[in-house]
Amino acid sequence: MNSEAAVSAMREPDRANTTAAQPQPMAASIRLERKHPLAIRWMHWVNFPVLFTMIWSGILIYWNDSDNAYRYPHRVYRIGLGKITVFRFFPDWFYKWLHVPYHVTMGLSYHFFFMWIFAINGVAWVLYTWLSGEWRLILPQRRSLRDAIQVTLVDLHLRKGLPSQTKYNGAQRIAYTSCALMGALMLLTGLAIYKPTQLHLLTSLFGGYEMARWIHFWTTMGLLGFFLVHIVQVVLAGWNNFRAMVSGYEVQRVEAASAEAERRSWQ
């Protein structure tokens, strides 16, 4: 990015919502940074109830198989090695606590409805980030891994000094991109399980039906893991950051690097 252009762009009044009759003052020490475009915000929030529904209905479906685990020793998922099992997904108390047993038809009917919304939302997100150029702010760069390690160490209070960033730091770039990849993997393994005869090439690509199920399950766990870290980080980051995911704008110091300026530099 041309740094001179970026600096002068930063000084420009915010263009998104300002008419000529209402120029933003030049002398402010802060500015409103257009952080998240409207489309990104919609897609982000649509995912919240939809993924919740998909995972919840998934548990209802999965129960139906895990209930047989003790009579029929097929691949029901667990943490363990060889004959040692540390944890089995899921223990009886968990199912009973969440009233999971015998709701498999609800699970199936919700799963095969909300899958459409999840898929459409995901495809729309890929198209949007690709066509708008937003992918440049999200995809990891060469320096992202090093930055991510530094950011993590700073987050853990082991080191000081955050690397420079625009919209997202290296850790965020890696986390959000893997999240999108996990979403794609959910869709593809889901399809491989849903149509294992008609799409048997896809199913074979994942190592067969049982393996596709295994990947589907563990990718869900990966998404849940992302979600937990995400929530903690959002709480730690505070209101200004959270608000930006709703309103799109973040209050920034004028001297902070501007994602909007970078967006302009693509054109």
Place this chain on the structure above:
Amino acid sequence: MSDEWPEAHGEASQRVEETLPPQDEKPVAQSASSAGEDEAVQNNEAQPADPQEANDVLRHTLESERPAISEQTLADAAVLATSRRRTRRAFVGFGAAAAAAYSFRRYLKDAPFDQMIPGLLHKNYAWNADVSREILRDHALAPTYPRSKAKTLRVNGVFGLKKQLKPESYRLQIVGARDAERSPFYVRDVTAWQYEYEVGTSPEDQGHDTKTDPSKMSSTKMAPDGMQQKTEEDENRTGRKPRGLEEAGESHSTLLPGTPGLLLQLEDFLPRLQRHELVLQFKCIEGWSQIVQWAGVRFADFLEMFPPAPIDGKEPRYVYMETPDGDYYVGYDLDNLRHPQALLVTEMMGAPLTQFHGAPLRLYTPTKYGYKQIKRIGLVAYTNEKPDDYWTRLGYDWYAGL
């Protein structure tokens, strides 16, 4: 994550006071002018005719609140005012979207159910089936496996099989076949055939089916409102009681007395059809799968031998099958049963079918889940009415295409 400005307003003002000396009054007024207009728009008030008036008002209030005020403070305040306005607007939109999502959830829960699942989701199953029929067409062949990987299938659901059928009393009823009247197997009423059963129970393992709640294992508890009554009415209508004694009740598609058709013994058609062996992966909607070896004849060949009579000049769209006692019943797309791997099975793992695996004749097709693989077929009927289906009545997808 990158929150570098959590309390922008406070910090900004503080810094202004520390570092900047108070400035002339004139720039303040200029700067306030824009902030003032902003404020007016935000409060949705009418725009003053003369901007100078607004400036005066604003300068007055701001000066009274904070006598020594800097241009930067005012500018920052203007930024924050814009932020507040945008935030308010965005959160109203956000709240509206959340409310819409919640209403949709309530709608799914409260709107009328169709065959034990929310009506919209039931429609969605039909939509998914149409998409699948259009795009995938059920043409692809399922992968086959070496015989060494195959194992005897686990028994999972014995509806319609609980009583031991006397082999000599077995007949296959075919309804809707072309030129049936001219066939030597034609009878005026296929429903008049009496199947006979052994006394006593089978030593075979009945398995453990987890699709239904054991505490609700009776049709009165399992059946949705009105279905029990409907079933009783149907039984009175058909006069064929007792049929459909399992959870789902009696099929709407079961035959009325006096339905003509063909009545066949296995020897009447099996020896004339080519035998096929296939090792395929069986998949249950519960989640498990198993590789099994099957042997029998292709359903496509059976359809050649007993082609359906056209209805309104066209081939009927569906096939309906049920067990001899009518307890279990399944509907199919006729097209789907032409799949070259759809078999009318007589042997599993190199041995004749046992009672709980559907002796003497069952279906296996790799394009459907296990609950569509009907065992002990008593009736094959060609029809244009979408046939009733045991597990669909209990909330499962009718199409169930793999």
